[in-house]
Amino acid sequence: IIELIDQDTCLLTFMYASNVSGALLDAEKIVVEARKIKPDLYIVVDAVQHAPHGIIDVNKVPVDGINFAPYKFFGPRGFGIGYVSERLAKLPHNKLIAKPNDYWQLGSPAPAHFAAVTEVVNYVCWLGEQFITSTTKRELFVEGMTRIKLHERALMHAMLEGTENVEGLRHIDGINVYLDCKDLTKKDFIMAIGFDNVDYKKAVEYYEMNGVVTFERLLSSPYSSRMLESFGLKGSIRVSPIHCHNLKDIEKFLEVTKMLCQIQ
Numbered sequence: 001i002i003e004l005i006d007q008d009t010c011l012l013t014f015m016y017a018s019n020v021s022g023a024l025l026d027a028e029k030i031v032v033e034a035r036k037i038k039p040d041l042y043i044v045v046d047a048v049q050h051a052p053h054g055i056i057d058v059n060k061v062p063v064d065g066i067n068f069a070p071y072k073f074f075g076p077r078g079f080g081i082g083y084v085s086e087r088l089a090k091l092p093h094n095k096l097i098a099k100p101n102d103y104w105q106l107g108s109p110a111p112a113h114f115a116a117v118t119e120v121v122n123y124v125c126w127l128g129e130q131f132i133t134s135t136t137k138r139e140l141f142v143e144g145m146t147r148i149k150l151h152e153r154a155l156m157h158a159m160l161e162g163t164e165n166v167e168g169l170r171h172i173d174g175i176n177v178y179l180d181c182k183d184l185t186k187k188d189f190i191m192a193i194g195f196d197n198v199d200y201k202k203a204v205e206y207y208e209m210n211g212v213v214t215f216e217r218l219l220s221s222p223y224s225s226r227m228l229e230s231f232g233l234k235g236s237i238r239v240s241p242i243h244c245h246n247l248k249d250i251e252k253f254l255e256v257t258k259m260l261c262q263i264q
């Protein structure tokens with residue numbers, strides 16, 4: 001990313017985490033190194049994939065814009081949340097003529113959407129309260145997200161290496177774990193897999209018949225094509241559990257996966 005930046009670059013955008021591989025980019029380092037080249041560079045980050053799995057701190061990662069989608073973590077669909085820095089807020093944008101230059105609202109906000117997101121935040125803070133005592137909501141939220149991240153990492157390890165009851169993805173014949181990452185601290189809980197003998201769409205259908213929801217990512221999809229091409233993949237099956245899953249859920253997924261591998 002840094003090699004692409006020079007004095008003529010006006011805007012840098014990148015994903016906090018890949019929606020295909022789950023790989024986490026070092027956002028803090030990218031911002032620091034990019035602004036060494038051009039201090040006034042505008043930086044906007046897509047955090048839709050990362051927000052349910054990790055902590056976002058615009059003080060540590062001082063970007064100009066960041067966005068995420070509440071539907072990724074039990075919030076309502078059709079609703080997005082974004083942050084803009086003071087200088088980005090003043091750039092030309094659609095606004096009511098009589099309002100200040102940094103005003104972005106075009107009408108009344110939707111209270112129900114904000115209420116739903118507030119309850120999500122309260123839930124994460126409740127998780128934090130199980131481990132620390134604090135009256136600061138931010139501290140509780142950070143602790144809750146930290147516990148979510150640790151739980152998901154443990155489940156991710158079980159999915160890859162297996163348990164005493166079932167083999168993991170790395171050890172099942174007939175399956176490919178694309179873009180595998182040995183250091184799980186550098187990855188959110190997303191798996192990209194494929195089968196030797198079953199195409200992506202049929203595999204997703206088979207999973208669903210057995211009570212497991214996955215998604216195919218194909219070159220024909222505008223959401224996936226650029227990333228798949230960059231990885232040299234024709235497609236993949238995306239497996240994206242979240243923190244409310246447990247070890248039994250992972251074992252069931254692995255059992256269904258092994259059955260899929262045995263289809264001729």
